[in-house]
Amino acid sequence: MAKINVNYHLLHEAIDDFEMDRDLTAEKKQVLLQLILAAQGDYYPSILELEAFESNLKKLDSLKPNMKPWNRIFKQCEGFEAKYY
Numbered sequence: 188m189a190k191i192n193v194n195y196h197l198l199h200e201a202i203d204d205f206e207m208d209r210d211l212t213a214e215k216k217q218v219l220l221q222l223i224l225a226a227q228g229d230y231y232p233s234i235l236e237l238e239a240f241e242s243n244l245k246k247l248d249s250l251k252p253n254m255k256p257w258n259r260i261f262k263q264c265e266g267f268e269a270k271y272y
Contacts, residue, residue: 193218194218197218198222201218239267247264
């Protein structure tokens, strides 16, 4: 996971405000966004990874199982699922 260089007290205040459904300042929103973006690729997929996975699932439906293209795509799907599920 990428490291973030933010004011950690502000981050915890922002998390608390978010949990309590209080308004967030622009600065607190920015700190939360930095945290969310730092987690991308480690804890949740990027939009490109997600779209590729969804495309691969559709391709699997149109290919015959146990053929080289199907096996390759299936392995890619397994890798995605192992990383994110």
